[in-house]
Amino acid sequence: MGGCALLQSAKSQSQLELTIQQFNDREVTGYVQPLGDFFGANMNAGFYHASAIPANGFHFEIELVGVASVIGEQHKVYDAALPAGFTPAGGSYKTATVFGGKGTVFRDASSGLEYKGSDGLVRASIFPLLIPQATIGSIFGTEIVFRFMKTPQLSQRWYPTESTLLGGGIRHSISQYFSNPEVDIAIGGFYSTFELGDVIHVQAKTITFSAGKTFSLVTLYVGMGYEWSTMHLHYDYKGEGGSTPRLADVTIEGANRFRATGGLMIDLQAFRIFADANFGNVQHFAGGIGFGF
Amino acid sequence: MKTSVTIAALLLALSTIGSSCVNEGATVSVNLKPIVGRYRLGTSTTFSGLITVRLDSLVSAEYKQKIRQGRVYDLRVHVEGDYAGAVSAVAAVRVRDGEVKQIIRFPAQGTVAWASFQTPQSLLSKSPYLAPQPEGISELLAALTTSPLPDISIMTLGTLTLAPVPDNLYVVIEVYLQADAEIN
Numbered sequence: 001m002g003g004c005a006l007l008q009s010a011k012s013q014s015q016l017e018l019t020i021q022q023f024n025d026r027e028v029t030g031y032v033q034p035l036g037d038f039f040g041a042n043m044n045a046g047f048y049h050a051s052a053i054p055a056n057g058f059h060f061e062i063e064l065v066g067v068a069s070v071i072g073e074q075h076k077v078y079d080a081a082l083p084a085g086f087t088p089a090g091g092s093y094k095t096a097t098v099f100g101g102k103g104t105v106f107r108d109a110s111s112g113l114e115y116k117g118s119d120g121l122v123r124a125s126i127f128p129l130l131i132p133q134a135t136i137g138s139i140f141g142t143e144i145v146f147r148f149m150k151t152p153q154l155s156q157r158w159y160p161t162e163s164t165l166l167g168g169g170i171r172h173s174i175s176q177y178f179s180n181p182e183v184d185i186a187i188g189g190f191y192s193t194f195e196l197g198d199v200i201h202v203q204a205k206t207i208t209f210s211a212g213k214t215f216s217l218v219t220l221y222v223g224m225g226y227e228w229s230t231m232h233l234h235y236d237y238k239g240e241g242g243s244t245p246r247l248a249d250v251t252i253e254g255a256n257r258f259r260a261t262g263g264l265m266i267d268l269q270a271f272r273i274f275a276d277a278n279f280g281n282v283q284h285f286a287g288g289i290g291f292g293f
Numbered sequence: 294m295k296t297s298v299t300i301a302a303l304l305l306a307l308s309t310i311g312s313s314c315v316n317e318g319a320t321v322s323v324n325l326k327p328i329v330g331r332y333r334l335g336t337s338t339t340f341s342g343l344i345t346v347r348l349d350s351l352v353s354a355e356y357k358q359k360i361r362q363g364r365v366y367d368l369r370v371h372v373e374g375d376y377a378g379a380v381s382a383v384a385a386v387r388v389r390d391g392e393v394k395q396i397i398r399f400p401a402q403g404t405v406a407w408a409s410f411q412t413p414q415s416l417l418s419k420s421p422y423l424a425p426q427p428e429g430i431s432e433l434l435a436a437l438t439t440s441p442l443p444d445i446s447i448m449t450l451g452t453l454t455l456a457p458v459p460d461n462l463y464v465v466i467e468v469y470l471q472a473d474a475e476i477n
Contacts, residue, residue: 015476018355019321085367085417103322103396110419115366115471119319238353240324 005221015121015158016098017199021238022118025248028233030078031118033252034097034127035204038069040229040254041282042129043167043192043204047145049265049290050219051184051212051275056142061272061292063133065147068126069284076100080117096120099127129210131165133291141173147192160197167192167204183213204229204254212260217268221276223261229254255281320361320473325351328468330384330447331373336460338453340382348442356474363437365430366468370399370423371413373377374462380403384466386429388436396429396447396468397439404454410464437472 020028047067077098079092086108095104095117102115130149137143147167169190175181187209194202205228212221231252236245263286264275275287328351332342349357372380387393399405399414401424414420419469434444449464 013355015315015319018476020322021353021355022321083366085415101316103320108417111417113366113417116364116473118321120316121319121476123314125314196442238355240326281401 013131014197015159017160017235018198018200019098019118019121020233021245022237023248024237024239027081027249028248028250029252030080031097032231032233033078033255034049034071034075034099034254035200036231036252037075037255037282038071038127038284039129039200039202039231040195040204040227041256041259041278041280041284042067042181043194043202043229044126044131044190044206044225044227044259045254045278045284046131046211046276046286046288047169047190047206048171048186048188048208048221048223049263049272049276049288050214050221051173051210051223052176052214053143053158053171053176053184053185053186054138054142055173055176056139057137059135059137059143059292061135061290063135063287063288063290065131065133065286066128067160067284067286068128069282071125071127074285076120083115084104086113087114093117098122099124104141131167133288135290137171141176143171144188145169145171145188160199161177162197165192166194183211185209185211188274199233199235201232201234202229203232206259208261219265219267221261221263221265223259225259225261227254227256227259229256242256257281298404308395315477317339317477319476321356321476323356323360323472323474324366325470325472328447328470330449330466332449332464332466334453334462334464336458338456338458339412339450339451340453340464341450342464343446343448345444345446347446348436351470352442352472352474356402356472357442358440360442360472361437361475362473363433363434364471365416365425365468366465367415367417368397368425369413369415369467369469370397370410370420371465372407372410372463374459376407376453376455376462378407378453378455378458379446380407380410380451380453380464381405382449382464383426384447384449386433386436386477387446387448388432388439389445391432392404393448394429394432395426396433397422397426397466400424404452407462409452433468433470437470 043191044211093106100120133147146292171188174185208225233250259280265274334340
């Protein structure tokens with residue numbers, strides 16, 4: 001049984017690093033693929049909460065956005081390649097990803113010999129990301145979005161906590177070109193990077209189309225996005241007792257390509273709260289609070 | 294002040310990717326550097342050889358003292374050199390100064406042509422010439438979970454059927470081990 005661990009004793013390496021060091025660059029992909037999927041989906045979320053952008057006039061808002069991807073059963077196992085010699089030759093067996101449970105013990109039907117996959121590290125139903133964000137506008141119906149967060153190596157968890165999140169983008173009002181539009185329409189493009197220790201570097205980018213309508217204090221909005229993300233892993237491969245670690249450099253594409261978004265924002269004057277659901281290869285949710293003028 | 298502390302605690306708790314429930318007792322599967330014993334047989338029709346292996350040297354420093362379980366995922370035997378006769382041999386393990394225990398016989402009974410082992414034979418490919426011996430394999434696996442990791446000897450002992458014996462014959466025994474190392 002696992003326990004929820006917010007803080008653990010300081011160690012030189014995270015559990016994630018200790019684990020993936022035993023995977024070569026071909027094997028590691030399946031084990032950490034969900035991590036790449038979730039990082040990508042989370043980083044491309046929460047950039048907008050409405051579609052109305054004034055044609056001109058200064059506005060500034062600081063937001064705290066929480067994003068969470070849903071960890072489904074399909075994210076907990078993957079098809080790992082069988083080592084050479086096991087039958088069927090070139091076959092695979094299902095075992096735990098980083099979000100799975102116990103690794104599977106594969107028993108070779110011919111020889112009876114066994115081979116085991118590594119256990120999953122994390123027991124969770126969601127994979128969250130916290131994003132401080134600022135929006136500044138607007139000129140010619142255009143505003144910019146900026147997000148940044150830096151955390152030190154305060155404590156050791158299953159992943160490196162020393163991180164830097166940096167991102168930004170631009171949104172432009174389309175509805176400003178129409179007279180008396182029924183809904184507010186905007187397009188946007190965003191790019192963000194996220195580094196976790198020396199091990200993980202994620203890049204994500206998205207282009208979005210959104211439409212929204214405000215009813216008194218409530219704004220309903222929907223959107224579509226096309227996106228890309230890549231997670232780069234850099235680690236020392238120490239498999240098979242290698243006395244000299246070999247640097248592994250692996251690039252993993254995030255699964256999310258298209259997303260549909262639906263949400264609402266409530267303007268409470270002193271602050272605004274918002275929440276949306278996002279559907280694509282990775283299902284995830286975003287919500288938060290914003291202060292501004 | 295209280296609000297600030299609460300917000301700071303929240304940010305600290307969530308930091309970048311939030312709290313997580315770590316699987317306690319999770320293990321990483323570590324493939325050890327294979328144990329390879331290459332034994333020169335000499336010119337007699339009986340032969341023996343021994344290598345000493347520091348198990349400690351097969352495992353990365355991070356996982357030493359943390360091995361909870363082990364398994365043999367292959368055991369291979371092949372020979373080097375040309376010889377017209379047949380061979381009958383065993384490979385055995387001794388942990389520290391303990392009892393010698395067989396880990397494999399090749400073949401299980403009788404003799405088999407030397408040339409049969411010029412093509413590597415493995416347990417994984419269910420070679421008919423190899424017969425694993427559970428007692429010795431258990432001894433080897435028990436050594437893996439001993440702390441500190443002990444030195445072990447892997448030895449071979451056998452006979453050849455035909456004299457004279459060329460002086461350039463070798464028996465090579467390879468043991469492939471996987472260990473479950475705790476990472477919490």
